[in-house]
Amino acid sequence: MGRPAVLASAALTLVGCTMGPDYQRPEVTTPGVYRDGPDIPDAASIADQPWWEVFGDPALIALVDDALRNNYNLRAAIARIEQARGLRAQARSGLFPRLGYDSVVSRGRNEFLGVPAPNGGDTSTGGFVGLTAFWELDIWGRIRRSDEAALARMASFEEDRRAVMLSLVSEVAQLYFQLLGLDLQMEIARRSTASFAESLSLFERRARGGQDSELPSMRARAALAGAEITIPQVEIDIAITENAINVLLGRAPGPIDRPRALADQIVAPEVPVGLPSQLLERRPDVRLREQQMIAANAEVGVALANYFPRLSLTGILGGASPELTAIDGGAGSLWSIAAGLTGPIFEGGRLKGQEVAARARLEEAIANYQQSVLRALEDVSDAIITREKLVEVERGLVIAVDSLTTSVSMSTDRFLSGLSGYFEVLEAQQQLFPAEQALATTRTQKLLVLVQLYRALGGGWNLADEQWTSDGGTPPPEGEPEPK
Structure with a gap:
């Protein structure tokens, strides 16, 4: 080999050297199954389904589509990607x-x-x-490590956008189901108010006829007032919830159309949750933390390369x-x-300080990543046990409401027949009202926990950005091409 070839080979070898550790994902131990999940794990997961198949209400689907097109938090997330893309172009330019x-x-x-x-x-x-x-x-790889860090930071903002999209879908769905739950609460409050009003009218007629004292009327009037004040309180909650949905949709506060009632929503009896290890690849917040870890690892290489001449x-x-x-x-x-x-000779500890800080940022990033994995496992397990126990709560409340409904009818008949006093009627009505409210709340929570489970499992992980809207129409706003 001639001298020029030897020199060229030596130069290429030098340029190929890269300081610092190459990235390796730290060990994270995940259980074989989720706590309170199925004993026999199954790779299938509700997170594999697009969100519009999980939440089948057409009105809700239209709202989520609008949010994905118009939400300002999502637009801000996309702007952050473009900022990171520009910074990556600056870091990469040093290679040329x-x-x-x-x-x-x-x-x-x-x-x-x-x-x-x-x-x-x-x-x-x-x-x-x-x-x-x-x-x-770039003999020591300082520029290449800088580019590696910038690329990872850009990827972390891509994951941030997906996290915002998943959060947006989940928040709109949760608020929508809460709105349907409030509609049911309003229906119960109005029905209970009408029931208390009938009792009051009955007691007042008996008092005027001399069959009873004014005491039953006074007690019934107090019960009626307690039911009536529930109505404006629910109206406040409905307006606030509608306003929150509109803000997520990028529009001014206003009413929300919702043709289907809470009882018309379909909840699958069994929801597959997949394997715990899948969360590492599916949860956007976990993937974001990993990209931050990759960036921090590359910055250690930058700090080490700064010790050497340029x-x-x-x-x-x-x-x-x-x-x-x-x-x-x-x-x-x-x-x-x-x-x-x-090259440096004496820097007064500046370079050493950069290295120490870079290594500490890496340790912080590793800890954040490991914590995000544990948080993901916790979110899924919480949703699984909540969903399971809500079924038991609903079963008990259905029995209670059915029994109290019968009790109100029987106590009224007994009162009119002179077999019991007014207190028996009022007591049955006063017990039925909160039991119906509790049942409505539980049925709302069953829908909410389904949304929480979908989000906790990283729902929509297999959807490309342009596939997040249900009709495949206008996708979330895209960024500009990478700067040259």
Whole structure:
């Protein structure tokens, strides 16, 4: 092998060197099954389904589609991706030579281009014009590690966008189901108010006829007032919930159309949850933490490379002459190729401080990643046990409501027959009202926990960005192409 080939090989070897550790995902132990989940694990998961198949209400689907197109938090997340894309382009630019131009014109005595230069006292007009080139050879991988860190940060903002999209779908769905639950609460409050009003009318007629004292009427009037004040309280909650949905949709507060009632919503009796290990690849918040970890790992390499010298090449091609008219002549032609080597000798602990800080940021990123995995497992397990126990609660409340409904009817008949007093009627009504409210709340919670489970499992993980809307129409706003 000739000497030029040996030198070229040595140069390539140097340029290929990269300081710092290569990224490896830290060990994270995940259980074989979720706590309170199925004993026999199954890879199938509700998170594999697009959200519009999980939440089948057409009105809800239209609301979520609007939110994905118009939500301002999502637009801000996309803007953060573009910022990261621009920063990555800046970091990557150091891998390539920089070309530019320069020109200077000056007039004076005993100077040339603004620098003292004796010329016998003559007054002259000189100039310089030329192309300039600069290239830092990335011997230690400082620029490549910087690019690696910038790329990982950009990827983390991509995951942030997906997290915002999943959060947006979940929040709109939860608020919508809460709204349906409030509609049911309003229906119960109005029905209970009408029931208490009938009892009051009955007691007042009996008091006027001398069959009873005013005491039953007073007790019934108090019960009626307690039921009536529930109505404006629910109306407040409905308006606030509608306003919150509209804000997520990027529009001013207003009413929300909801043709289907809470009872018309379909909840699957069995919901597959998949394997715990799948969360590492499906939860956008966990993936975001991993990208932050990759960036921090690369920044350790940048800090280590700063200890070593930097080799750069510079070049100039142009013309320079103390006489402006001769700048383009043969005597005024100018070219130069130079190599420079610069490096630290004493920095007062600055470089060591950079390394210590970079390694500490890596340790922080690793801890954040491991914590995010535990949080993901917790979210899924919480949703599983809540969903399971709500079924038991609903079963008990259905029995209670059915029994109390019968009790109200029987106690009223007994009162009219003179077999019991007014207190038995009021007590049955007063017990039925909160039992019906509790049942409505439980049925709402069953829908809410389904949304929570879908979100906890990283729902929509297999959807491309343009597939997040149900009709495949206008996707979430896209960023601009990567800068060159």
